[in-house]
Amino acid sequence: MTKRNLNIFIILAVVFTLILLISPFGIELLNARPGGGQSFTGGGGGSSGGGGDGIGFLIYFILSELPPQISIPLVIIIIALRIYLKRRKRSDNKTVSSSPGIQAKVNRNSSIESDIANLKTSDPNFSKVLFLDFASSIFTKYYSWKGKNEFKNLAPFLEKTELDSSRNLKNNQSITEIVIGSIKISEINNLQTVTGVAVDIEANYTLDINSKKTRYHVIERWYFNRNAGILSLEPEKLRKLVCPNCAAPADFTDNGECQSCGTHINTGEMQWFVKKHQILTQEVFSTKGLGHYAQERGTGLQTIYQSGLNTLTADFANRHNVDWNSWRTNFSNKVVSEYFLKIYDAWSKNDLLSVRNLLSDRLYESFMFWIDAYKRAGFTNKLENIKISNIQFVANDTDKFYESITVRVYATSLDYVEDKSGKVKGGSNKRPRSFSEYWTFIRRSGVETDEYDYSTCPNCGAPADKMGQAGVCEYCGTKISNGDFSWVLAIITQDEVYSG
Ligand SMILES: [Zn+2]
Numbered sequence: 272m273t274k275r276n277l278n279i280f281i282i283l284a285v286v287f288t289l290i291l292l293i294s295p296f297g298i299e300l301l302n303a304r305p306g307g308g309q310s311f312t313g314g315g316g317g318s319s320g321g322g323g324d325g326i327g328f329l330i331y332f333i334l335s336e337l338p339p340q341i342s343i344p345l346v347i348i349i350i351a352l353r354i355y356l357k358r359r360k361r362s363d364n365k366t367v368s369s370s371p372g373i374q375a376k377v378n379r380n381s382s383i384e385s386d387i388a389n390l391k392t393s394d395p396n397f398s399k400v401l402f403l404d405f406a407s408s409i410f411t412k413y414y415s416w417k418g419k420n421e422f423k424n425l426a427p428f429l430e431k432t433e434l435d436s437s438r439n440l441k442n443n444q445s446i447t448e449i450v451i452g453s454i455k456i457s458e459i460n461n462l463q464t465v466t467g468v469a470v471d472i473e474a475n476y477t478l479d480i481n482s483k484k485t486r487y488h489v490i491e492r493w494y495f496n497r498n499a500g501i502l503s504l505e506p507e508k509l510r511k512l513v514c515p516n517c518a519a520p521a522d523f524t525d526n527g528e529c530q531s532c533g534t535h536i537n538t539g540e541m542q543w544f545v546k547k548h549q550i551l552t553q554e555v556f557s558t559k560g561l562g563h564y565a566q567e568r569g570t571g572l573q574t575i576y577q578s579g580l581n582t583l584t585a586d587f588a589n590r591h592n593v594d595w596n597s598w599r600t601n602f603s604n605k606v607v608s609e610y611f612l613k614i615y616d617a618w619s620k621n622d623l624l625s626v627r628n629l630l631s632d633r634l635y636e637s638f639m640f641w642i643d644a645y646k647r648a649g650f651t652n653k654l655e656n657i658k659i660s661n662i663q664f665v666a667n668d669t670d671k672f673y674e675s676i677t678v679r680v681y682a683t684s685l686d687y688v689e690d691k692s693g694k695v696k697g698g699s700n701k702r703p704r705s706f707s708e709y710w711t712f713i714r715r716s717g718v719e720t721d722e723y724d725y726s727t728c729p730n731c732g733a734p735a736d737k738m739g740q741a742g743v744c745e746y747c748g749t750k751i752s753n754g755d756f757s758w759v760l761a762i763i764t765q766d767e768v769y770s771g
């Protein structure tokens with residue numbers, strides 16, 4: 272091989288690698304709206320698959336840096352390769368098993384799951400559901416109290432430097448309308464003396480400076496720590512921010528002493544606290560991408576099943592004294608299908624309060640995140656003529672306080688965005704679209720109710736028309752959205768991002 276040929280070979284190899292790296296992955300979003308048609312970060316508009324700009328830059332670079340006898344054939348090869356890869360991707364859509372990105376995430380996720388199992392050996396009270404509720408609650412309070420006097424009530428839950436950061440917000444500034452779009456555990460460290468859990472949160476909020484409002488979209492990573500060997504608080508204490516000693520509602524002096532029991536709460540001794548948080552991305556929120564529909568990406572991907580699923584479902588059947596197959600059929604028909612149709616019907620009518628009893632608090636918030644976004648753009652998203660074609664059982668988890676079941680639902684529906692005048696701005700109101708989503712249902716351990724009359728409160732039987740934003744039945748005063756009486760839908764994950 273001559274030196275010149277070698278150079279070309281090296282360049283080709285580099286280019287080929289770059290193409291492979293660039294083409295399948297865009298910016299990874301934690302969130303994708305229900306129905307899965309599109310995703311957006313707010314800043315960059317559609318951000319559906321990325322890649323285009325990268326290739327453009329590469330071609331520009333090659334044309335400007337290399338002599339024409341090399342650069343022109345190279346550019347032709349790149350474009351041909353790109354077209355070939357796109358075609359192949361399209362024709363593979365039905366059979367593709369999983370992309371390398373998904374496999375890496377599956378591996379990472381299963382290592383997080385095994386770290387959770389490990390954590391449960393010293394803390395049998397640990398519940399992922401509850402922990403994420405606690406983290407959401409801290410996040411929301413942190414921003415809504417920032418710069419205000421109440422912020423000191425977070426003293427037992429924040430590292431000193433985080434506590435002091437409240438001063439960053441001046442008197443004429445405030446943060447409001449905080450909505451969490453999604454939240455997940457991204458890392459767990461079981462160390463000798465400390466347990467650390469990192470949580471990724473995607474959210475929107477409004478920053479008000481001298482009454483000038485700017486809405487932001489953020490992705491943040493929050494690091495929670497706790498001394499090793501501590502037992503998690505019970506659900507009622509963990510969800511609300513209470514004094515970890517006496518359980519009175521969080522009301523602390525500037526020094527972090529509980530106003531009720533007088534105990535000084537040292538961070539990490541009884542409860543999780545925030546060691547630090549990082550802002551991974553922060554952009555001015557824009558609704559530009561909302562009418563944009565990306566090509567459906569994940570429907571053809573192979574289903575990801577939890578490892579050891581058969582044993583876990585056998586345990587589940589034993590625990591509830593049911594025949595798994597008939598239970599599964601009933602759950603598919605009476606719970607999954609019913610929830611799916613009712614929830615998307617309510618979504619399309621912009622009337623989520625009518626299904627408030629079926630949704631967990633976090634999912635309700637996440638729906639509101641999207642509804643809020645559409646409203647700001649003057650749009651409504653409609654999913655109509657929904658037909659479910661298949662339901663697969665993929666995961667069955669249990670901890671001391673909660674059970675969860677995850678299914679993959681395949682469906683077709685009309686999916687489009689219309690503006691106030693009823694004009695279709697994206698998607699189609701004529702051609703049905705196929706998609707699939709992973710739905711996770713949770714229920715308090717020990718509860719046996721599967722289906723009930725969903726138009727009523729599962730506790731008192733009164734009409735479920737007064738659940739309010741908080742999911743509390745006004746007739747009996749009981750919170751329904753925790754899954755204490757029956758299943759609530761807790762998480763929806765798009766097929767292209769689901770990793771177990
Ligand atoms: Zn106390």
Ligand SMILES: [Zn+2]
Pocket residue numbers: 728729730731732733744745746747748749
């Ligand atoms: Zn009730």
